[in-house]
Amino acid sequence: RIQRPGARPTWPVNCPPGYYCPLGTWSPTQHPCPRGTFREWPGARSAEDCRPCPAGQFCSDSGSGKPFPDGLCSPGYYCPPGQTSATPxxxxxxxxxxxxxxxxxxxxxxxxxxxxxxxxxxxxxxxxxxxxxxxxx
Incomplete structure (x- = not known):
């Protein structure tokens, strides 16, 4: 079946990396992974599907839908899993x-x-x- 240009799809679409889509989600960016977590693969169903930022790295922004950690902890600081800053x-x-x-x-x-x-x-x-x-x- 052909859809007209600009029409919305009538079938479900995988939730993008960095976000999760529980039952009833209407926008791909409605539910970003929580602060200190990330999600590299599509299709997350809940916040529990987002992974804590790995030790030695940080995941800063909530609401940005990061599919990967932001970077490494800064010299002089150490980062257990789930950190939200390079300088905790x-x-x-x-x-x-x-x-x-x-x-x-x-x-x-x-x-x-x-x-x-x-x-x-x-x-x-x-x-x-x-x-x-x-x-x-």
């Missing part, structure tokens, strides 16, 4: 640890290095005349 204030790298870009968790400074500040992406070499044992040992 609740997950600043603690003293004695470092968090390079995309860190899912803090890493202890190794022997011979130290980090006296929070939210840093690397450790500093131990100065001459001192020794620095690994953090957490």
């Amino acid at each position: 204030t609740s997950f600043r790298c603690p003293r004695g640890f470092y968090c390079p870009e995309g860190s899912p968790q803090p890493r202890a400074c190794e022997n011979g290095t130290f980090q006296p500040q929070e939210a840093k992406g690397s450790c500093e070499p131990c100065p001459a005349g001192f020794y620095c044992e690994a953090s957490g040992t």
